[in-house]
Amino acid sequence: MKYTAHINIMPLKELLDPQGKAVNNSLHNLGIAQVQDVRIGKHVTLNMEAANKEEATKLAQEACKKLLANPVMETFDCAVVEG
Amino acid sequence: MKYTAHINIMPLKELLDPQGKAVNNSLHNLGIAQVQDVRIGKHVTLNMEAANKEEATKLAQEACKKLLANPVMETFDCAVVEG
Secondary structure: OEEEEEEEEEEOOOOOOHHHHHHHHHHHHOOOOOEEEEEEEEEEEEEEEOOOHHHHHHHHHHHHHHHHOOOOOEEEEEEEEEO | OEEEEEEEEEEOOOOOOHHHHHHHHHHHHOOOOOEEEEEEEEEEEEEEEOOOHHHHHHHHHHHHHHHHOOOOOEEEEEEEEEO
């Protein structure tokens, strides 16, 4: 069966996020002053073939740990849906 | 009230995603061959102060249209939650 994993990889809360800071300033310059904090990470979608949702989740987490996320600087969460 | 907008900005389906292609090949090299397609975009979280959820959603969409997403190459979706 086909599954899609939606993975968010974000910089750790303890770390500065200069890209987010720059976007925050730009939003203020554009008049959107209600925004107080911006953080920017990656969104990865994996389309995969797996026997069931558990296997698909396991594969997605393995992909994050082995390749996609750097645990020193980033956290990840992944959600798997059918199709 | 405080709201958090979770925004995903992804390359359009019609466009090649060389970064995703590279990750797909790397996953195969690492033995995760069940993955068939990878696409990589950005995940942005905005913390903001707004009167209600509708206003927060409007602000987040305005931020996407004015600054965050390039409509020629990207699509975005945003979900707003309290807190």
